[in-house]
Each structure stands twice: as structure tokens, then as C-alpha cells.
Amino acid sequence: MRSRTLTLTAAAGAALLASAVLPANASGLTRGAAAAGPAATQEGSVSAADLLAKVTSCSQISSGKYKTDDETSATVPVCGKNGAVFWKADMDIDCDGQRTSKCSESTDPWYQDDTAFHQSDGKPLRADTLPYVVVPSSSSIWNYGSAGIKGGGVVAVIYQNKVEYAVVGDTGPTKIIGEASYATAKELGIDPDPENGGTDSGVTYILFKNSQVSPIESHSAAVSLGDRLAQTFIRDN
Numbered sequence: 760m761r762s763r764t765l766t767l768t769a770a771a772g773a774a775l776l777a778s779a780v781l782p783a784n785a786s787g788l789t790r791g792a793a794a795a796g797p798a799a800t801q802e803g804s805v806s807a808a809d810l811l812a813k814v815t816s817c818s819q820i821s822s823g824k825y826k827t828d829d830e831t832s833a834t835v836p837v838c839g840k841n842g843a844v845f846w847k848a849d850m851d852i853d854c855d856g857q858r859t860s861k862c863s864e865s866t867d868p869w870y871q872d873d874t875a876f877h878q879s880d881g882k883p884l885r886a887d888t889l890p891y892v893v894v895p896s897s898s899s900i901w902n903y904g905s906a907g908i909k910g911g912g913v914v915a916v917i918y919q920n921k922v923e924y925a926v927v928g929d930t931g932p933t934k935i936i937g938e939a940s941y942a943t944a945k946e947l948g949i950d951p952d953p954e955n956g957g958t959d960s961g962v963t964y965i966l967f968k969n970s971q972v973s974p975i976e977s978h979s980a981a982v983s984l985g986d987r988l989a990q991t992f993i994r995d996n
Contacts, residue, residue, distance in 0.1 A: 803986035805993060807920045813996040814838070814845050814963060821901035825936035827851075827959075835936050837901050841995040842988070844906055845965040848937030850918070852944055853893050853929055854953035856883035862941055867953035875930040876910030879974035884928045886940040887951075889976055891928025892916060892964060893940075898933035907968030911975040913985040917963040918947040924985035926972050937962065967992065 801807075817838035824833040827849040835848050854862035856874040862885075864870050874884040874891075884891055892914045894903045912927040916939060923946045931938050939962075941951040950956035967988040972981045 802922055802924050802982050803989060805915075805922065805986060805989040807917045807922050809993055810915055810917055810922065810965060810989060811963060813840065813993060814847075814965065820844065820906065823900045825895060825900065826934055827937045829935065833934070837906075837936075839906075840965075840992070843965050843967050843992055843996075844908065845963060846936055847963050849959050850944060850947075850949055850957045850962045851938040852951055852953040852956045853891075853931075853938050853940050854886045855929060856940075857885040859885065859887050861887040861951075862953065870953070874928055876928055876975060878976045884940070884976065886942060888942050889928065889940060890916070890923055890925035890943040890946055890978060890981070891940045892925045892943065892966070893929045893931040893938035894927055894966075895936050896930045896933045900933065903927075908966050909969075909971055911971045911973065913967045913970040913972060913981055913988055915965040915967075915985055915989055916943055916947065917965070918949060918958070918961060921947050922989075923947050924978075924982045926975055926981050927966065928975070937964075939964075965989075965992070 817836055819836040820839040821837035825835045826833050827835060835846055838845050854867040855871045856862065858872055862870065872883065877883055894908060895901065897903060908927060910927055914925045914927060916923045916925050923943055925939060925943050928940065941953065944951040944956060949958050970984060970988055972984055
């Protein structure tokens with residue numbers, strides 16, 4: 760449920776100043792520079808290539824487009840398919856929710872101790888262990904609820920030929936898209952550092968309509984349901 764707009768603007772200015780005094784190769788130490796490399800295992804039975812083959816073209820369902828960061832232009836539409844919506848964007852790291860050694864005020868300048876959707880015991884989600892995706896808060900651009908997307912819904916997140924199943928776990932700014940939890944990034948081989956991690960492009964998010972994992976905190980349940988829905992998605996598109 761973070762809102763990074765003002766903070767990101769200040770951070771961008773600081774980064775520009777810092778790059779002026781850093782060696783050329785050090786300027787890469789921004790988001791995604793310390794990526795851990797692709798994870799070795801594949802979740803589910805449906806390949807990244809098969810899913811990506813179904814999202815090569817976009818039938819735009821959003822009224823406008825989203826930015827990937829506050830300082831970029833709006834270039835990302837939400838697209839519709841049979842049984843799903845999708846977008847192709849970057850990945851910022853969401854570390855909100857339960858306070859842990861990896862996700863707290865000391866590790867994340869934008870940290871908030873809550874998430875839009877909660878575990879079955881009422882606690883916020885835990886970003887460093889649960890793969891979840893952030894959807895833009897409803898606005899005139901797009902209303903995720905009206906599109907059949909709900910908290911706990913299943914998402915296939917694809918990056919560098921790896922599929923990771925996640926849940927819809929948090930909401931973000933109304934004009935920015937492309938954010939997922941620490942755990943999602945880590946499992947995809949993306950640097951999960953909430954301040955300097957993430958990746959600038961190359962991530963596809965496929966959200967399955969009218970789906971819901973119960974309990975929301977069960978990743979194994981998300982993988983099981985996600986795999987079934989992915990097979991249906993391949994068949995119906």
C-alpha cells in the first residue's frame with residue numbers, strides 16, 4: 760500500500776548527484792545491478808514460453824496507461840485475455856507487511872507495516888517469504904475489482920523464462936504499475952533489495968480472473984491453483 764511518489768522524486772535527484780562522482784561502472788549499482796541470477800527451478804507444468812506466446816498482443820482494457828516509476832512516462836496498458844488480464848512492466852520491490860530482518864524501516868525507506876490484504880489470522884502479509892504482486896489502486900485508469908481481480912487472486916509472474924506463481928497481496932499508487940514482494944523477486948532471480956533491487960523491464964504479470972487462494976499465505980496452494988489456471992489459459996487463448 761505504499762506511495763513512493765514524493766520520495767522517489769527526491770531519491771532520483773540524489774541518484775543523479777551520486778552518479779556524477781561515481782566511476783562509470785558504479786552507476787549500475789541502481790535497481791537490478793546486483794541481481795542474483797535466474798532461479799533454477801520451474802514452478803508448475805506450464806512453461807514461460809507457452810504463457811508468453813499467448814500475450815504477444817494487447818487488447819487494452821484500461822482507460823489509460825501506467826508509469827513504471829514516478830519519473831517515467833505512461834507507457835504500460837492493462838490488457839485483456841480470456842480468463843485473465845496482463846501487463847508487461849518492470850519490477851519494484853514491495854517489502855511492506857510484517858516486520859522482519861529483511862523488511863523493515865532499516866532496510867526499506869518506503870516501508871509500511873501493513874498490506875491491503877491480510878493472512879487468514881488477520882496479520883499483514885510477509886513480503887520476504889510470500890510471493891505476492893501489487894496492483895494499482897482503483898482509479899479512472901483501471902479498477903482491478905471490476906475486472907475480476909481480487910485479493911488472493913493468482914498471478915503468473917514471468918521473467919527470463921521462469922514462471923513464479925504469486926497472489927494479489929497489496930495495492931499501490933493509482934498511476935504506477937510493476938511491483939511485487941521481496942519473495943517474488945528472489946524466486947525469479949531478481950535482486951530483492953527493497954531500496955536498490957528490482958529490474959527495469961522484462962517482467963510479465965498474468966492475473967487470473969475470479970481466482971482466490973485460500974489461505975492467501977499458502978504458496979503451495981497458489982502454485983497448485985496457478986498451474987491449473989495456466990493450463991486453462993493456454994487452452995482458451
